[in-house]
Amino acid sequence: MYDAGKIIAGLVIFLVLVTSPMWYKAATGTKGEAPELKYVTESKVCVAETEYMKAFHMDLLNEWRDDVVRRDDRQYEGLEGKVYEKSLSRTCMSCHSNKDEFCDRCHDYAGVSVYCWDCHVEPAEVQ
Amino acid sequence: MNALLALFGVAILFVIAYLGVDVLGLHSLFGIVLPYAAIFLFLIGFVVRIFQWAKSPVPFRITTTSGQQKSLNFIKSNNLESPHNTTGVIGRMALEILFFRSLFRNTKAEVKENERIVYGPDKWLWAAALAFHWSFLIVFLRHYRFFAEPVPEFILKMQAVDGLFQVGTPIVFLTGLILLASVTFLFLRRVVLPQVRYISLLADYFALFVIMAIAISGLLMRHFYKVDIVGVKELAMTLVGFKPVVPEGIGFIFYVHLFFVCVLFAYFPFSKLMHLGGVFLSPTRNLANTNRIKRHINPWNYEVKTHTYEEYEDEFRDVMREAGLPLEKES
Numbered sequence: 001m002y003d004a005g006k007i008i009a010g011l012v013i014f015l016v017l018v019t020s021p022m023w024y025k026a027a028t029g030t031k032g033e034a035p036e037l038k039y040v041t042e043s044k045v046c047v048a049e050t051e052y053m054k055a056f057h058m059d060l061l062n063e064w065r066d067d068v069v070r071r072d073d074r075q076y077e078g079l080e081g082k083v084y085e086k087s088l089s090r091t092c093m094s095c096h097s098n099k100d101e102f103c104d105r106c107h108d109y110a111g112v113s114v115y116c117w118d119c120h121v122e123p124a125e126v127q
Numbered sequence: 128m129n130a131l132l133a134l135f136g137v138a139i140l141f142v143i144a145y146l147g148v149d150v151l152g153l154h155s156l157f158g159i160v161l162p163y164a165a166i167f168l169f170l171i172g173f174v175v176r177i178f179q180w181a182k183s184p185v186p187f188r189i190t191t192t193s194g195q196q197k198s199l200n201f202i203k204s205n206n207l208e209s210p211h212n213t214t215g216v217i218g219r220m221a222l223e224i225l226f227f228r229s230l231f232r233n234t235k236a237e238v239k240e241n242e243r244i245v246y247g248p249d250k251w252l253w254a255a256a257l258a259f260h261w262s263f264l265i266v267f268l269r270h271y272r273f274f275a276e277p278v279p280e281f282i283l284k285m286q287a288v289d290g291l292f293q294v295g296t297p298i299v300f301l302t303g304l305i306l307l308a309s310v311t312f313l314f315l316r317r318v319v320l321p322q323v324r325y326i327s328l329l330a331d332y333f334a335l336f337v338i339m340a341i342a343i344s345g346l347l348m349r350h351f352y353k354v355d356i357v358g359v360k361e362l363a364m365t366l367v368g369f370k371p372v373v374p375e376g377i378g379f380i381f382y383v384h385l386f387f388v389c390v391l392f393a394y395f396p397f398s399k400l401m402h403l404g405g406v407f408l409s410p411t412r413n414l415a416n417t418n419r420i421k422r423h424i425n426p427w428n429y430e431v432k433t434h435t436y437e438e439y440e441d442e443f444r445d446v447m448r449e450a451g452l453p454l455e456k457e458s
Contacts (some may be wrong), residue, residue, distance in 0.1 A: 001178075001181050001182055001186045002181070002184065003181075004181065006407070007181045009178055010407060011174060014173075014404070015170065015174070018169075018170065018348060019170075021271070021275055022367055023275070023368045024274075024279075025367050025368060026273070028275075028277070030218035030276045030277070031364070031398070032360070032361075032364030032365075032367070032368065033361070033435070034357050034358070034360070034361045034374075035357075035363070043200075051355075051376060054355045055353035055354055055355055055356075056355035058297060058354055059296060059353075060152040060182070062295075062296045062352070079309075080442065104384060106336045106356075106357050108277070108278070109276065109278075109357060110272065110278075110284065110356045110357060110360055111272030111273075111278035111283060112297065112356075113283065113287065114288065115293060122210070123435070
């Protein structure tokens with residue numbers, strides 16, 4: 001085999017890179033479990049079903065923003081005909097009041113950066 | 128015909144994923160067993176393939192110079208295009224691997240009126256290939272956010288640049304769109320140009336279609352049929368930790384995406400995609416042009432039996448002296 005040293009060194013580097021999640025996990029010592037969320041609420045239902053909210057809450061927020069800002073439409077009919085105000089700070093955050101222990105947990109876990117707080121004032125406990 | 132067969136193959140793969148996950152509900156097969164099998168095949172296959180190539184003899188330098196070779200001091204040489212030392216070779220390899228230097232030389236031949244053949248530059252393949260490979264690399268690296276907890280800072284930075292325009296929710300990543308656009312271009316090129324279509328094989332189309340399927344299912348999953356992303360990361364992290372658990376309720380489109388990725392990984396070592404490793408072993412790129420500066424001896428030359436004149440004279444000196452022949456040494 002010609003240049004065996006170089007080829008094997010290259011292969012080892014490649015294998016370490018491909019399997020790097022394993023080494024990263026060992027180095028940080030985290031289990032990587034899904035974060036636990038803290039709910040501060042008396043209400044047991046959200047504006048939509050949990051499954052939908054998990055995957056599509058960003059779409060709902062986007063629609064709400066467009067409705068309120070562009071069409072002055074502030075009423076949202078949620079589950080069982082209950083009417084909510086389309087507002088992140090007043091509706092969502094009245095139950096999920098703790099940004100640190102609700103929003104950020106999953107977003108940090110999945111590496112998602114949101115731009116909600118570019119305009120909205122962050123809730124008090126963060127400041 | 129080849130393209131249709133490949134498309135048919137990819138369609139069958141989609142049906143397999145659909146039947147397996149949506150109809151039969153084999154979540155742990157598609158979420159655990161196949162990913163492990165695919166990555167195992169990929170790693171072992173990759174190493175075996177590289178060793179097979181590494182065993183081939185490389186006795187001589189194959190020089191494909193496109194620059195002046197190093198010779199006399201007053202002749203200006205080009206160490207990047209015709210390297211004569213390791214630094215030059217590293218430079219040439221870097222240009223080749225990072226910027227596809229050889230592809231940049233691509234030309235096209237056209238028959239003009241009065242049957243004259245005209246050669247001209249053709250940078251489209253180079254541009255599309257560069258866009259494709261770089262965006263694929265960035266898309267691949269971005270997925271690291273599912274395999275690392277906490278998510279490394281450079282991944283977040285990369286995402287921020289990638290989603291610079293903040294279009295849509297979740298934000299559209301530019302590389303995802305560039306990947307799909309460039310792979311589509313590379314496919315259309317094979318179909319539209321008659322010469323390229325003539326030399327295109329089933330394997331060429333298949334790899335393109337699988338990558339296209341991965342890009343499409345990924346974009347659909349991110350922007351249309353959204354899935355529980357926390358569940359996806361949970362699955363990925365348990366796979367990394369070898370204690371796999373499939374969380375409930377991850378959308379079907381995720382399994383389609385994952386299945387196509389598994390197919391690509393498993394297929395990788397047996398396909399032309401191995402140019403990922405192979406490019407490093409290209410003898411026309413990674414050997415310095417030292418044919419004249421250094422003497423290279425074929426390592427498997429056998430020992431040639433020689434009989435020099437001195438030895439000849441030693442052997443026949445007496446006879447030669449008797450015959451009165453001239454001798455170089457008298458005794």
